[in-house]
Amino acid sequence: MLNMENILLITDIPGYTPQISRLVSMMNYARFTTLDAVKNLTQDQLDFLLDSQSNSIGALLLHFAAVEYAYQVLTFEKRKLNDEEISIWRPALDLGKEGQERIKGNDLEYYLKKLDEVRNRTLEYFKSVNDDWLNVEEDFWWNNQANHYFMWFHVFEDEINHRGQIRMIRKRLNV
Template sequence: MMNYTRYTTLKAVEGLTVEQLDYLPQKSGNSIGALLLHMAAVEFGFQVEFFENRKPNERETEEWGAAYELGKLGREQIKGNLLKFYIKKLEDVRSRTLEEFKSKQDEWLYEEAPWGGVSANNYFIWFHTFEDELNHRGQIRILRNTLPSKL
């Protein structure tokens, strides 16, 4: 069963073609496809760091690095994918997050963890993860509204 967060993301991109997913309104911007993969990459990175207590390994960095960082690398590497590619990545990552959350007690949310050189609790860390997604969903809606009609 699809959760509400992913459902609202899907409604924003429903029916987009590869060309629309790859469209860059500015040379230094990000495409809708890149933003979708970025949302999955950020959540994956947080899974590794806070569920597994480690940094991404070389294979994971190779797979997710361009999506995590975006920028020039993202524009070069994230293109040519069908919408179902991005949706599968988003669903797979979120599915794991939800399964991990089921195994945690509420007290876990308040446990401190090092994050970006400071200490933060799991509640803040995961709130930030989902807040990041919400911001990118807003960007996606704006980008969709700027798509040329010829695409």
């Protein structure tokens, strides 16, 4: 559950080191605005597709959870998703046709619960590391180096990017 107190402050949060607190603050605000963008949507609205190439709002919400989960595994557990995790998360990670076919028929509470479950796990992991951990560099996309700070910035940057899609779909739904 998101702590709404001081949602507009990027500041220290008890239980986290200073830079991790700031990262969590930014993630919290991104999530706050996402939750506002999907407030009161029905199952039909969550499943709506603009066209054969688009993603539903529900699929995008599950995508946020899937990306965050994948980064937990990558950065904290130092591994790739296993076969069982891939079967659970692939439709939401890849989206596309498989996402259109498999991610539907759920109400808003279903997606909010998934987002909360994954975020709560992230917050517990963040309590186990310090600011130095953010600077750890690893191989990343296309043989580039990235540090944990960038990787976790990317988690909420991806959410912000796709939230724009959600807002556009919502406007098309006239809600």
